[in-house]
Amino acid sequence: MAEENFNADELTPPEWLNVRFMTQVLSGHEKDSNLKVTNLSFTPASAKGDHYASIMFRAWVEYTAQNGNYTKSLIIKTMPVEEGIKKDMFKDSPLFATEIGMYSKVLPEWERILRTAKDPSKLYVNCIYHSLRPHQIIIFDDLVEMGYAVVRDRFLTREEICSAYSKLAKIHAISMKFIHEQPEYLSEFKNGLCEMPGLMDSSIINGGMAPFTAMLGRIPELNKYQPHFEKIRLHFKDRLRETMQEYRHHPQPGYNVLCHADYHSRNMMFKHNRETGCLEDCMLLDYQGCNVAPMAVDLMYSIYMLMGPAQRRAELETLLNYYLSSLLETLKKIGYQGSMPTPQGFWAEMKRHRYYEFLLLSTFLPVSIGLRTHKLDIGDMLHNKETHKKLYELEDFIEETKSILARFQKSRYFDDL
Template sequence: MAEESFNADEMTPPEWLNVQFIGQVLSDHEKDSNLKVTNLSFTPASAKGDHYASIMFRATVEYTTQNGNCTKSLIIKTMPVEEGVKKDMFKDSPLFTTEIGMYSKVLPEWERILRTVKDPSKLYVNCIYHSLQPHQIIIFDDLVEMGYAVVRDRFLTQEEICSAYAKLAKIHAISMKFIHEQPEYLREFKNGLCDMPGLIDSPIISGGMAPFTELLGRIPELNKYQPYFEKISLHFKDRLRATMHEYRNHPQPGYNVLCHADYHSRNMMFKHNRETGCLEDCMLLDYQGCNVAPMAVDLMYSIYMLMGPAQRRDELETLLNYYLSVLQETLKKIGYQGSMPTPQGFWAEMKRHRYYEFLLLSTFLPISNGLRVHKLDLADMLHNEEARMKLYQLEDFVEETKSVLARFEKSGYFEDL
């Protein structure tokens, strides 16, 4: 991969990430006080657009132990060192605290519960070290070494999406059991999209509604939707906050779960058989934004950030109904005693939280399309207004907008705004 395909802040690791630090981490992990690192090298662990809220390195470590010479590949996630937009936006956020809680507390317990019902699903990669002081850092085993890869050069297949939905459904199902029986267990997972400092008023959230509404006025076929979005634009951020904070502030009858909250195609890796090409597993990544919220938050996000255009057009109901079937099956297996989700209730929930989907169409889909189809730079799209405006001129986005708005209209999304 060419150097320009990497994030600039991942080309050089911070000075403290050195032989002594890695040596101590491995010595503690392997319980070998004689362990000695003999060689250490770093490369970026992700490509541009894979993530935004942290920086990641792949460390290749050669070391000696009481059992001989070893080589290990590690994935290291930490915060940017240099001042900049990314560091300023996320420096006071709870992202690392949340992710450490997921890897050290929640996911191991969720897997234990699955094992009791003879479900072998693996929900997370092994985390060998984490700390918040003096540096925010998490170190994982390298999934690439185990045959997993991020899908970059194409949209996911239906089989791959179903595999990812199955993992999400199992995480959601167990969280529903805990919310019903032990709600205090997940009380710390309360920081969602609207709780990131400054994010709600940043271009990531605020920058799309105006150009999208202008687009509707520019395309005759879409003119009829412009008055709806002029009305939506007046209150969409308040409605977004209400959705994200509903469980915490005003619990409603509905389907609340521990959401992943950034459930997109580059936050998962897939393992295919090297000989046959058959899909063997999907591993979800990046649990930094997990919080208890309506399940519609994850599922609506996945429509725009996980599915491709053809799937949004032709397979949306099939894929989401598959998620629901795994959710229901898992709830039954683990002995959930609450009200069982139904197809009617599920789609009613999606409609109830439609303001979030209005945001995703107007603001997230243009960026996702620019990133995944046109290979544009994520930071440029987020922080360069001129670059962002061009996203609304792209013909494929205009055609997608026609399709999605027709679905909204058919589903009654514009009723009683």
């Protein structure tokens, strides 16, 4: 893959990521003080648009140990050394601490509970090393070596989406059991969208509502929705905060779970049988933003960042009902003693937290279409005002907006704004 397909800050690893460091990591992991790394090389581990809050490298390591010579491929996630937008925005964030907590504490326990319930599902890739100081870093086994791949050149199939929803439902279900029985277990997972330093006041959040509302005024078929969004834009961030912080500050009856919070198609990998092409597994990745919040947060996000346009138009309700059936099945399997979610309650929750979906439609969807369909650069879309403005002129975005707003109208999203 050509260099221009990678993030520039992933072309050269930081100086401290060297033979000495990797020797310490592997000797500690394998409990072999005589282990020596004999060869080490790095390549970027992800393509442009795969992630935004860190940098990732694939390390090919050759080493000698007590029992012989070995090679190993590892994925290394860390923060950039050079000053820039990415480092400035995320340097003080809790992202790495949250992900370390997920891989070292939560996900192993979640899997243990599933095994007790005779469910063999794998929820995470093995993490061999993590640290917050002197460098924020997490090192994983390489899923590519196990036959997994990110889907890049197409939208996910219905089967792939259902597989991803099944994994999410299991994580949500077990978290519901903990929230009901021992909520203090998840008390550290409290850093959602609104707690990220500066994010609520960033161009990412603030940049979409005004051009979206202006677009509604330009398109005759959409004129009738413009007054709603003129009203929404006055206080949508306050309502968004209410959704994201509800569990911690103003608990309401509803369906709270440990949300993934960045549940999109580039944060999962799929394994297909090499001979038949049949789907064998889905592995969720990037647990940096996990926090306890309404389950609608993950599901609304998935509508715009997991589904393709055809699925949003024709299969949205079917796919979300599949998630709900998987959730209920897992809750029963693990002996959940709280009130079971109902279809009526589920869709009522989606409507109650509709301000988050207003943000996703007006701000995230045009960027997603620009990235996935038109192959635009994500940095350019987010930080170049002219490029960002043109997103709201894309014909496919306008057509999707017509369909989505009709759904909002049918679901009475505009009542009592």
